[in-house]
Structure formats: C-alpha cells, structure tokens
Amino acid sequence: MTNGFLISLEGPDGAGKTTVLKQVIPKLRDVVGKEIVPTREPGGVAIAEAIRQVILDVNHTAMDAKTELLLYIAARRQHLIEKIVPNLEQDAIVIVDRFIDSSVAYQGYGRGLAVADIAWLNDYATDHRQPDLTIYLDVTSELGLERIATNADREINRLDLEKLDMHQRVRQGYLSLLEQAPHRISLIDASQSIDKVVEEVVALIIKRYQETKHV
Ligand code: TYD
Numbered sequence: 001m002t003n004g005f006l007i008s009l010e011g012p013d014g015a016g017k018t019t020v021l022k023q024v025i026p027k028l029r030d031v032v033g034k035e036i037v038p039t040r041e042p043g044g045v046a047i048a049e050a051i052r053q054v055i056l057d058v059n060h061t062a063m064d065a066k067t068e069l070l071l072y073i074a075a076r077r078q079h080l081i082e083k084i085v086p087n088l089e090q091d092a093i094v095i096v097d098r099f100i101d102s103s104v105a106y107q108g109y110g111r112g113l114a115v116a117d118i119a120w121l122n123d124y125a126t127d128h129r130q131p132d133l134t135i136y137l138d139v140t141s142e143l144g145l146e147r148i149a150t151n152a153d154r155e156i157n158r159l160d161l162e163k164l165d166m167h168q169r170v171r172q173g174y175l176s177l178l179e180q181a182p183h184r185i186s187l188i189d190a191s192q193s194i195d196k197v198v199e200e201v202v203a204l205i206i207k208r209y210q211e212t213k214h215v
Contacts, residue, residue, distance in 0.1 A: 004091050004092050005092075005094070005213065007094070007095045007133045008096050008135070009095060009134075010134055010136045012139060012167055013170075016139070016190055020197055024205070031206055036095065040098065041075065042055060042071070042079075044079040044096070045083050048075035048079040048082075052075060069107040069111075069113055070121075072107065073103065073121045073125045074125075076125045076126065077126075080129070099131060101185070105173035105174045106173070109173025109176070131184065133205065133209075134184050134185040135201055136177075136185050138174070139190040139191055141164055141170075144171075186204055188200050
C-alpha cells in the first residue's frame, strides 16, 4: 500500500468547492489523526501559481485551447512533484481543489479537445498517479452561474466569463467521467445547503479512508 491518501475535489464553477473545503478541514482534523494538507490547482506552489496568473488573466483572450491545456498540465506536474508527493510520502491526507478531471471536463468536454490526448497528458504529468478518492460536487449550470454572480468575494477570472453552454458541457464531462470511474469518483449534490454538503463530504472521506487504510 502506498503512503498517504490523495483526495481531489471537483465540480463546475459555482459548485462551492472552495467554501466546502475550508469547512471540511477542521472537521476532518478532529476525527482523523493525520496531517491534512489542503491545496489547489492551478497553483499550490510558486511556479504553478505563476502559471495560474498567465492562464486566468482576463486580458489573455487570445489564448489557444491547446496552450491553455498545456499550461494546466505544466502547473499540475510542478505542484505534484513539489507539494503533493512529498506530503503523501509523509503519510498526510492531501486534498486538492481540482486535479486531472478538471482538464478532461473543461479542456476536453468544454473546449472540445480530444479526451484521449488529455488522458495521456494527465498520465504523463502525474506518472499515472490517480486520486484515492475524487469528490464531485454536482450543481446545475444555472445554479452554478447564479452563485458566481451573487458571490461578491469571489475573484472573477477569464473562465468565469464563458457562456452558459460551456458550463453545461463541463458538467456533462464530469457526469461522463463519473460513469467511467464510479469506483474512484463519488457524486455529492451541491445544490443542498452548505452545512449538508460539508457533512456529506466529511462522512464520505472518513468512510473511504477507513476502507482503504483498513483502520
Ligand atoms: P478558480 O478560481 O480556482 O475556480 P474554482 O474556485 O471554481 O476552482 O479557477 C480555476 C479555473 O480553472 C476554473 O474555472 C476551472 C479551470 N480549470 C481548467 O479549465 N482546467 C484545469 O485543468 C484546471 C485545474 C482548472
């Protein structure tokens, strides 16, 4: 058995991942006697945060879809090597806000790039490392966009400015991924209240962690 436990948190924009993650961490710390490391993509370490600035800059409207994909992949590689793997080696539980499935959902289903190419690039960047558990927060595109519009604290990035149909394709992408990998990906209904979503996420993580680690 490998060390550590890698969890990815996925969902369309406005699913509430970032808020949920913030609330889940202290609750998990109370229950699991392990180091818990929250992090995010694109970013998490200085080089990947610098790549993030380039990708999400609202002025970069000329960015080609393949350029965008390769930048996400480059940020993923650096973040994995510099932060995720060393923490897993210390036997931590690492929770990453977006990972491999975001590239398939956004650049594949959303932008129309070939999903097989993205799968290969993900494998190349991660040395075939897959999360032990992926939590997919599901929300309709209409509700997701409404939440973004009413959340004054949230920075509006270039991808937030995409139209409704892009968001719908992204959601379809996630639902297809869920069908293909039901053993790895679990869906949680993110249209529920934040307290309920947090409660379900915490319960799911504890259950899967205990099953996998036999604790
Ligand atoms: P962010 O502000 O982190 O959004 P969120 O809080 O919704 O995660 O911006 C990340 C954006 O990057 C988000 O719109 C999804 C997009 N993205 C991709 O298109 N492909 C990827 O591989 C990743 C990791 C993110």
